[in-house]
Amino acid sequence: MFKELDPILHAQLRLAVVSLLIGVKEAEFTFIKEKTNATAGNLSVQIQKLKDAGYIEVTKQFVNNYPQTTCKITQQGIVAFEKYVAALQQYLNVNEAQK
Amino acid sequence: MDNLVDMNERDSLRIISEMIQKAKGSHFHENGTSAIMWGAVIGFCGIFGFLKRYYHWNIDFDEWTLALIAIIPQVYIGIKERRNRTVLSYEESAMNAVWLVYGISIFAMVFYLNVIPYATEQILSKSGRQLMMQFSDGRLEAYEPNALSPLSLLMIIYAFPTLVTGITRKFKPMVWGAIACYALFIISLFTTQTYDSLLNGLAAVGNWLLPGLILRTKYLKARKSMHV
Numbered sequence: 249m250f251k252e253l254d255p256i257l258h259a260q261l262r263l264a265v266v267s268l269l270i271g272v273k274e275a276e277f278t279f280i281k282e283k284t285n286a287t288a289g290n291l292s293v294q295i296q297k298l299k300d301a302g303y304i305e306v307t308k309q310f311v312n313n314y315p316q317t318t319c320k321i322t323q324q325g326i327v328a329f330e331k332y333v334a335a336l337q338q339y340l341n342v343n344e345a346q347k
Numbered sequence: 348m349d350n351l352v353d354m355n356e357r358d359s360l361r362i363i364s365e366m367i368q369k370a371k372g373s374h375f376h377e378n379g380t381s382a383i384m385w386g387a388v389i390g391f392c393g394i395f396g397f398l399k400r401y402y403h404w405n406i407d408f409d410e411w412t413l414a415l416i417a418i419i420p421q422v423y424i425g426i427k428e429r430r431n432r433t434v435l436s437y438e439e440s441a442m443n444a445v446w447l448v449y450g451i452s453i454f455a456m457v458f459y460l461n462v463i464p465y466a467t468e469q470i471l472s473k474s475g476r477q478l479m480m481q482f483s484d485g486r487l488e489a490y491e492p493n494a495l496s497p498l499s500l501l502m503i504i505y506a507f508p509t510l511v512t513g514i515t516r517k518f519k520p521m522v523w524g525a526i527a528c529y530a531l532f533i534i535s536l537f538t539t540q541t542y543d544s545l546l547n548g549l550a551a552v553g554n555w556l557l558p559g560l561i562l563r564t565k566y567l568k569a570r571k572s573m574h575v
Binding site: 253258260263264267268269270271272273274275276278279282283284311312332333336339340 | 356357358363366369430434436440
């Protein structure tokens with residue numbers, strides 16, 4: 249029985265954001281935008297979705313009168329990512345076996 | 348990157364590995380400013396202290412006051428670096444903790460070295476005792492208790508965060524700087540306080556100033572290549 253892929257993570261930009269955050273303690277919005285090559289608008293929407301799912305934590309503050317958004321993966325996000333990777337491995341193993 | 352959901356498992360795997368690699372390669376590059384500043388300040392204090400004692404300069408100035416004053420620019424550098432940082436890696440976070448503990452330890456040690464003589468004297472006098480030192484000619488003088496070779500002790504602490512950082516970040520100049528610091532510590536056990544001061548200054552130069560300058564050169568090179 250195949251595990252279903254988490255629909256929150258099974259989207260290019262959201263997966264990219266979580267994969268990026270899994271390797272660092274925290275990252276700013278500008279950093280994520282630069283690394284994912286996403287537009288600010290699209291990224292904001294996807295970050296909000298990840299935040300609503302409880303996968304990331306978002307902190308907003310003002311530094312030198314400029315807004316600064318910092319994102320951090322939550323424990324729930326780590327668990328979801330690990331489950332997603334495990335499910336992915338299952339699919340990949342079947343594909344390899346069918347070749 | 349758009350947000351299509353019709354991707355297969357290979358696409359997912361590609362995105363995950365690509366992003367993990369990007370996160371790995373984008374650690375904040377330290378620009379070496381703090382290391383250069385502390386290397387220069389402590390280096391100067393040590394070498395100046397040596398010259399003052401060796402040539403008997405009659406200057407009523409405690410050079411180590413500079414080390415206290417240097418905390419002010421360090422706080423400014425720390426705040427500025429934090430503001431400019433767009434990502435914080437786990438490794439960097441651990442390194443920050445190491446340097447913070449080092450800062451507290453060195454402060455505690457300097458505090459100890461300054462307080463102990465007075466505190467011991469007070470404790471002894473309360474119980475009606477006093478430490479005396481007898482010279483070879485028979486003279487007897489009051490002896491102010493103090494830790495022997497305190498600058499040697501400082502050198503052990505100097506080397507600790509530098510070696511941890513050097514090993515963790517695989518930055519050889521810091522590893523060699525720390526090893527040199529340990530070597531100078533051993534030498535300092537057999538020298539007088541005048542030479543301990545000089546060794547202390549040299550330890551700061553090898554431990555921080557030189558690695559800091561190398562770090563700075565690397566940082567400027569990396570920044571230049573980013574703007575090309």
